[in-house]
Amino acid sequence: MSTVQIENRDRWLSGLPPKAGPQRPWHQRMWRSPKFWxxxxxxxxxxxxxxxxxxxxxxxxxxxxxxxALGLNHDSLRFGAFWAMWTAIAYFLLFLWLDRFRPQRPLIWLLAFGWGACASTWMSIYVNTWAGQMMATTDANADMGTRAAIFIAPFVEEATKATVLFLLVVLFRRRLVSRLSLVSLAGLSAIGFAFVENIIYYARSVVYATNTVGIEDPFGEVMELVMLRGVYTSFGHPLFGIMTAFGLAVGLSARSKIVRVTAPLAGFVVAAGGHMLFNGVVSTNPTEALRTQWYMALGLVAVITLFLVLGVVAQAQLVRRRLGDYRRVGWLTDRDLVVFSGPFKRMKLHLAGIFRGPKKWLATARFMRLITELAYLREGRTRGLVAEAGDSRAHEIIHELEELRPRALTDTAGLKILPERKRRSRTDLPPPQAPGPSGIGGNWPAPR
Structure with a gap:
C-alpha cells in the first residue's frame, strides 16, 4: 500500500474524510457520494x-x-394537511436553529424528516394494527381500543423514529460530533411522524363530524382536536425522540464499550416509557382531567428546553476552548475565538453574507463550517476518539481557512447586516446629456 492509501485508511478508521486529491468532475463526485445513493x-x-x-x-x-368506517376523502386530507403543516413548520425551524454549530446538509435534514413522515408512520400503522388485532377480545370492553396505544405503540413508534438516527450514525459518523446535531435529527424525524399522524387524525375527525347528524358545529369539533394535538400536546413526539437522541449521543462520546451499548438502549427505554405514560393518561382520562398532567408535561418540556439552551452554551464554550489551542500556536486570531464561538455572532455573519451576494455567503458558510470542524476535531483528538490522522486533517483545514479568509466575512466588529450604499461625489457624476455652451460641461460642442 502507498503512503496515501495508508493515511486514507487511518482517516477512515477515525471517521475523517480522505486526503484531498485532484478535483473530480461534479458527476463523478455525485456517484461517489453516500448521500446521493x-x-x-x-x-x-x-x-x-x-x-x-x-x-x-x-x-x-x-x-x-x-x-x-368511512375512508378519508381528498377534502379531509387537504384540510388535515393544512392545519398540521403549521405545527410541523414551527418545530422544523426550531430544530434547524438548534443544529447551528456543526449543521448537517439540507438533504440530511429532509431525509430525517421524510423518514419520520413516511417510513416510520408506514411501519407503525401496520405493526400497531396487527398488535391491536392480537390484543382484541370478543367481549365488550371499553379499554380494548387503548391497549395497543398504551402497551405497543410507544415501543414501535419510538423504534421506527430512531432507526434513521442509527442509519445516519453508521454512514456519517464524522459529521455527527455534536449532541445538538443528534437532537436536531431526532426532532426532525419525530415532527415528521407527528405531521402525518396529525393529518390522519384531523382527516378522520372531519369525516366523522361531517357525517354525524348530532354534531351541530363540525368545524368547531375539529378545531378542538387541532388545538389539542397541534398546540397543547404537540411537544410529545419531539420530546420522546430527544430522549433517544440523548442516549445515543452519550454512547457515541463515551470511551467505555459498555456505555456505548447501554446508553442508547437506556435512552430508548426512557423514551418509550414516557410515551407509554403519555398515551395512558390521554387514553384513560377525559379532557377535563388532563389539566394537571398537562402542567406536569409543560414542566418537563421547560426542563428539556433549559437543558437544550445550556447545551448550546456548552457547545459554544467547547468551540472557544478548542480553537484556543490553535490560537496559542498562532494559527488563529483572538477575534476568531470570540466570533465563531458566539451563536448570535455566527447568525449575524450568515445574514450579512446573504445580503452581500451568493459568493460572499458561500465563502462565509464554508469558513464557518471548517473552523467548527477544526474545533470538534481537536476535541476528538484530545479525548482519544481520533487517531494521529487528525493532525494532517487539521493542517488541511488551516490552509483552506487562510485561502477563504480574504473572500469570507470573519468578523462582526463594525459589520452591518445590510451593506451601505456608496454615495457618489459630484466629481463622479456623469456629464449632462443636454448640449451646453463650451466650458460648462456639455456633451456637445457649443455652436460657433
Whole structure:
C-alpha cells in the first residue's frame, strides 16, 4: 500500500474524510457520494410508503358486525394537511436553529424528516394494527381500543423514529460530533411522524363530524382536536425522540464499550416509557382531567428546553476552548475565538453574507463550517476518539481557512447586516446629456 492509501485508511478508521486529491468532475463526485445513493434509495421508498398508507386509509372499511368506517376523502386530507403543516413548520425551524454549530446538509435534514413522515408512520400503522388485532377480545370492553396505544405503540413508534438516527450514525459518523446535531435529527424525524399522524387524525375527525347528524358545529369539533394535538400536546413526539437522541449521543462520546451499548438502549427505554405514560393518561382520562398532567408535561418540556439552551452554551464554550489551542500556536486570531464561538455572532455573519451576494455567503458558510470542524476535531483528538490522522486533517483545514479568509466575512466588529450604499461625489457624476455652451460641461460642442 502507498503512503496515501495508508493515511486514507487511518482517516477512515477515525471517521475523517480522505486526503484531498485532484478535483473530480461534479458527476463523478455525485456517484461517489453516500448521500446521493442514500437519497436514491430512500426517496422512492418514502413515496411508496405514503401511497400505501393512502390506499389503506382512503377506501371505506366494513367490519364483521356490519358497521362501516368511512375512508378519508381528498377534502379531509387537504384540510388535515393544512392545519398540521403549521405545527410541523414551527418545530422544523426550531430544530434547524438548534443544529447551528456543526449543521448537517439540507438533504440530511429532509431525509430525517421524510423518514419520520413516511417510513416510520408506514411501519407503525401496520405493526400497531396487527398488535391491536392480537390484543382484541370478543367481549365488550371499553379499554380494548387503548391497549395497543398504551402497551405497543410507544415501543414501535419510538423504534421506527430512531432507526434513521442509527442509519445516519453508521454512514456519517464524522459529521455527527455534536449532541445538538443528534437532537436536531431526532426532532426532525419525530415532527415528521407527528405531521402525518396529525393529518390522519384531523382527516378522520372531519369525516366523522361531517357525517354525524348530532354534531351541530363540525368545524368547531375539529378545531378542538387541532388545538389539542397541534398546540397543547404537540411537544410529545419531539420530546420522546430527544430522549433517544440523548442516549445515543452519550454512547457515541463515551470511551467505555459498555456505555456505548447501554446508553442508547437506556435512552430508548426512557423514551418509550414516557410515551407509554403519555398515551395512558390521554387514553384513560377525559379532557377535563388532563389539566394537571398537562402542567406536569409543560414542566418537563421547560426542563428539556433549559437543558437544550445550556447545551448550546456548552457547545459554544467547547468551540472557544478548542480553537484556543490553535490560537496559542498562532494559527488563529483572538477575534476568531470570540466570533465563531458566539451563536448570535455566527447568525449575524450568515445574514450579512446573504445580503452581500451568493459568493460572499458561500465563502462565509464554508469558513464557518471548517473552523467548527477544526474545533470538534481537536476535541476528538484530545479525548482519544481520533487517531494521529487528525493532525494532517487539521493542517488541511488551516490552509483552506487562510485561502477563504480574504473572500469570507470573519468578523462582526463594525459589520452591518445590510451593506451601505456608496454615495457618489459630484466629481463622479456623469456629464449632462443636454448640449451646453463650451466650458460648462456639455456633451456637445457649443455652436460657433
Amino acid at each position: 442514500l437519497a436514491l434509495v430512500l426517496i422512492p421508498f418514502y413515496a411508496y410508503c405514503l401511497w400505501d398508507q393512502y390506499q389503506l386509509l382512503h377506501p371505506d372499511t366494513t367490519f364483521p358486525d356490519g358497521t362501516v
